[in-house]
Amino acid sequence: MEKITVTGGKGGVGKSTIAVLLANKFISSSKKVILCDLDVECPNDHLLLGQKIEKPKTLVYSYFPKLNKNKCQKCGLCVKTCYNHTIFQTPGEYPIFLRNLCSSCGACWVVCPYEAVEKEKEKIGEIFLNKISDNFWLVTGLTKPGVDKTGLVVTDFVVGEAKKFANDFAKKMNCDLILFDTMPGTHCPVISGILDSDLVYAVTEPTPMGVHDLGLILDLCQKLKVPAKVVLNQADLGDKKETQKIAQKFKTNIEMEIPYSKEIVKAYSEGQLERVNIL
Amino acid sequence: MKMVVASGKGGVGKSMLASSLAILFAKDGKKIIACDADVDAPNLAVWLGGVSDWDKSKKITTLEKPVIDKQKCIGCGKCVQNCQFNALRIENKKAKLNYFFCEGCGVCQIVCPQKAIKLVPVKNAQILIKNKTKHGFPLISAQLFPGESGSGKIVAEVKKEAEKFQYDTMIIDSAPGTGCPVNAAMLDANFAVLVTEPTPSGISDLYRVLEVVNHFKIPYQIVINKWDINRSLSKKIEKEFEGKLLSKISYDQKIFKAISTLTPLMKTNLKAKREITKIYLRLVSIFKQTLLRREEK
Numbered sequence: 001m002e003k004i005t006v007t008g009g010k011g012g013v014g015k016s017t018i019a020v021l022l023a024n025k026f027i028s029s030s031k032k033v034i035l036c037d038l039d040v041e042c043p044n045d046h047l048l049l050g051q052k053i054e055k056p057k058t059l060v061y062s063y064f065p066k067l068n069k070n071k072c073q074k075c076g077l078c079v080k081t082c083y084n085h086t087i088f089q090t091p092g093e094y095p096i097f098l099r100n101l102c103s104s105c106g107a108c109w110v111v112c113p114y115e116a117v118e119k120e121k122e123k124i125g126e127i128f129l130n131k132i133s134d135n136f137w138l139v140t141g142l143t144k145p146g147v148d149k150t151g152l153v154v155t156d157f158v159v160g161e162a163k164k165f166a167n168d169f170a171k172k173m174n175c176d177l178i179l180f181d182t183m184p185g186t187h188c189p190v191i192s193g194i195l196d197s198d199l200v201y202a203v204t205e206p207t208p209m210g211v212h213d214l215g216l217i218l219d220l221c222q223k224l225k226v227p228a229k230v231v232l233n234q235a236d237l238g239d240k241k242e243t244q245k246i247a248q249k250f251k252t253n254i255e256m257e258i259p260y261s262k263e264i265v266k267a268y269s270e271g272q273l274e275r276v277n278i279l
Numbered sequence: 280m281k282m283v284v285a286s287g288k289g290g291v292g293k294s295m296l297a298s299s300l301a302i303l304f305a306k307d308g309k310k311i312i313a314c315d316a317d318v319d320a321p322n323l324a325v326w327l328g329g330v331s332d333w334d335k336s337k338k339i340t341t342l343e344k345p346v347i348d349k350q351k352c353i354g355c356g357k358c359v360q361n362c363q364f365n366a367l368r369i370e371n372k373k374a375k376l377n378y379f380f381c382e383g384c385g386v387c388q389i390v391c392p393q394k395a396i397k398l399v400p401v402k403n404a405q406i407l408i409k410n411k412t413k414h415g416f417p418l419i420s421a422q423l424f425p426g427e428s429g430s431g432k433i434v435a436e437v438k439k440e441a442e443k444f445q446y447d448t449m450i451i452d453s454a455p456g457t458g459c460p461v462n463a464a465m466l467d468a469n470f471a472v473l474v475t476e477p478t479p480s481g482i483s484d485l486y487r488v489l490e491v492v493n494h495f496k497i498p499y500q501i502v503i504n505k506w507d508i509n510r511s512l513s514k515k516i517e518k519e520f521e522g523k524l525l526s527k528i529s530y531d532q533k534i535f536k537a538i539s540t541l542t543p544l545m546k547t548n549l550k551a552k553r554e555i556t557k558i559y560l561r562l563v564s565i566f567k568q569t570l571l572r573r574e575e576k
Contacts, residue, residue, distance in 0.1 A: 103363075105363050
């Protein structure tokens, strides 16, 4: 089974569009395909495919600290240990845990000598499964921040679980290919999306911003040792020379050029992108 | 006052708007400081016409990562069991770190009975400072090194650098999404301008970022960019957010052409320039009203 990740650094360059178009291409050559939306903060693939994500297939949980005041000796060790600085204490008082910046690493309950920091299980995300056709499924990860209860920095966990779900489901259904669609940027959730893929398609546009961010993502792929190829979207809107230069710098090439297309824009906004076969 | 420009969805026009507003405020004599809080993929400098010679660039450390002493490690697996990020495994009877999964929390160092693990600071980003751009105001930017983590804390560092300057308004250009870098950008903001576009994705992501804005209880207004690519969806947003709609910007391929030659939108004669000027004037009047209300209280 092959794993391909579609990413791009810059936002709004057409990652999700290209991911769906790639899926369409592979399906039309009678491959069994799973598209996995790893933009768990703002997933959109289902909207492009006219799907609703309503009933989650599985839930993602994490643990957060909760203070047991009967056991706490106010020693302040948890405060000193928290690398995110989300625990506060005024001298002589009980520590206060700020959940919204907690990454649920567990250092506080591990370090507490009195077992006063207890774990509380909270739902942090949901995973959805949509069947698009007989050989095409969509897996969507979604962080579910009832933001006051759980942390806001739990994106990575949900990406990991969505990936795992897609991998397991692909094996069960004997799929030929999983296409992962990541968030913009280059930080942790993007790295998790790229790791252990066979190939990355780095989507960009012919603007100075597109070129700049392409350099970052190609650099990242090189560091993660995953081969990358460039997809130039809206190729006719600008000069592709700079894009080519960056691609060459990282010893790769522009694999696909997709011109600006009213057909794609229309299908995109109407949620019917599964009907467009242009790659 | 701190104004953050955000959006759930990427590529909807945050940096275009943030750069243009900064130029307009500055032209009016306001002391502006521009912050690029999209440290993953910073583009504000490009939208401001490019900055080639930064006055200051410094590598910074916002996280530590574990180094394992193989002589001391006995392969007991305590670190593996306690790591919430699956960043450790036992290989050849020794603990081995997957650097890219590690968040630097330090649990492994705490639980190791052999004291074989030590956290070491990592240089994970670069802060870039331009004291005076050609538009007259300072710009603080940063770049997370590809493969490193910790964007949220880097955003906090960018804002800390900005605080060293005197300013009336800090304009913060946020990353897309709703995660740590976005939270760090919004943390102490007084006002948010949320950019969206009339597509199903644009609307869905607007609702997502609103969860964060409302969590921090930040007053906000919405701008619909490329409103004319789907007039009916645009109307839907306008109706849904009545009273919260700042204004609309039209789609124009010429903006692409302008920025390809590093010409800031405000130096062109495009329609979008006039539309953003209107947005600026409305913002000024909103800020005035808020100030008046505060004084009355």
